[in-house]
Amino acid sequence: MRSSFRLGRIGGVVVGLNVSVLVIVVILVAGLSLGQFPQTFPGYPTVAYVLAGVGAAVLFMASLLAHELAHALVAQRNGIEVPRITLWLLGGVAELRNEPRTPGADLRIAVVGPVTSFVCAVVFGALALVTGAVPLVAGMFGYLAAVNVLLAVFNLIPAAPLDGGRVLRAALWSRWGDRVRAAVTAARAGRVFGYVLIALGFLQVVSGLGFQGLWLVLIGLFLVNAASAEEQQAQLGATLHGVLVGEVMSARPVTASPDETVAGLIDRLVMSRRLSTYPLVAADGRFLGLVTLNRLRQVRPEARETTRLADIACPPDQVPKAVPDEPLLGLLPRMNGAADGRAVVLGPSGQLLGLLTPSDISRAIQTAGLHHHDPYPHPRGADLAVPPQRLPEPEPKPGERAQRRTEV
């Protein structure tokens, strides 16, 4: 989820808003200050309803933020980096850099969110009692107590990626001792629940409750998508478990000098070698940047003779770096966030040892089952009945086979 506005930093976590959050704020303010509040608490001036509506929307966002912050702080306490929290149309997202290492940590990180929402509900409920003399204000706090209970209960439904799905994953993980199988089961539960919500939403639309139905369909679609992605991610984790960067990198890649021109590289290598990536190295072997075909293509033909590779390369500090004996699974999230989607493998003195491109990764997935050591010693169960080596081999793209031959 991309943050459109940055609100600040709490406990080392960047807190941001996606622009879509404005939609839900507008819906809340309009619905409460034009509909629900005037109907339930008549007799106040319009400005009072608008203030109560805005107050309810802002405090709702604050309680959602408290829920996400609770996830983030407990994750940090369990050794997981949390770079960002983003509030958006359908709620909040706390981004965790890694997965929890134990079922206990998984459970604690998941359950603290709904617990926080219950605590918010109690606080708002108490405020509603205290402000009982002013029915509109008490009504606003009562509304906030109710939505926080709803938030906690809905998120405890055992369907990933909801918190309840994480609780289910932790429980199955602890019972089966198999994290992947537990994650796949929780994700499948998430997908089924998503389809149920979509069906319920359609029923509501058909029976005349148009808007609420559409909202359920939207949430259902999001859950189906997110759960499918989680299932794929879990199976990818099982496939690549134990595979090291050094086993899948393209060793001794073809390199270029930073002072070579774009035209020079095209004449010397690009047309004959069909590689997609050229690392730049200094005379002493130090890594100085990465040139890809995309970057070469962006240079106008008349400028090719005068443009140096160093001018168009991705600078070294923006390229993810790895060492050969590091697990591949740890590198993948860093590659996903990188500009060119590629990583370099460096030796102890910073010299270039190898290159990791998306085609290296897909080849690693295809061949993971062929490694002589079984990367995953536990019985996999019916959930993982398709071993990776039996997946159909995709047609190589033109030039890909040549690329594999020359890169390795």
Ligand SMILES: [Zn+2]
């Ligand atoms: Zn949560």
